[in-house]
Amino acid sequence: GRGGSAGNKFRMSLGLPVAATVNCADNTGAKNLYIISVKGIKGRLNRLPSACVGDMVMATVKKGKPDLRKKVLPAVIVRQRKPWRRKDGVYMYFEDNASVIVNPKGEMKGSAITGPIGKECADLWPRIASAANAIV
Template identity: 55%
Template sequence: MKGISGTQTRGLLNGSRLNVIDNSGAKEIEIITVPRYHGVARRVPSAALGDMVIASVKKGTPAMRKQVVFAVIVRQKRPTRRADGTMVFFEDNAAVIVTDTGETKGTDIKGPVAREAADRWPRIAATANTIV
């Protein structure tokens, strides 16, 4: 289809809180920054589906709390336009804890994962039960 953009709508800013949907021990994280984000001067870095972020664990097991971790965003509330023209949005903002190379720390992912994140991160696609 000509003229329909497949770019991501960036719906998550620094300070946004995300649910963690894997079994790594973290329950909620807060975005600190977005690596490899090239924006405009004084603009707050933002992230979208499939982006890796650096986050702080706010809720979870005592061993995980207050740690700084890498995470990949797999769901976002803000509607995103896909290349075929469909709009996709979810009920919550969710992420999966990963290593700096993209390997998942947990062994199970609960709930659906966006296709944009699964296409970009093969380990998340292999672990996910449902890809939307």
């Protein structure tokens, strides 16, 4: 699961089920990612595993550099369109769904992140937080 991450995440609205396509927000050369599973989800009959901001997923590259395609890569969700409620009562959502490619320990494959990332993700993944230019 979460290698090198601290703390626990509160319950959030899960906005990205398996088979969702998300943008790739880093400079690895991948354009979009296709979610094939969510780390740490046990499951219930007929329920699709879903991810939210800060979750690690297993994904494949659908559009991007040929050397990244046709293999399963871990990624962390940094933005989601579905509104979720924060503990202070604020409802928060982003303009797009996006994730960054990481290694199994949670260290980023790329070196830069385009656009803002969610605070929930930054709290759990210090390596992603240090590469982000805006945390909301």
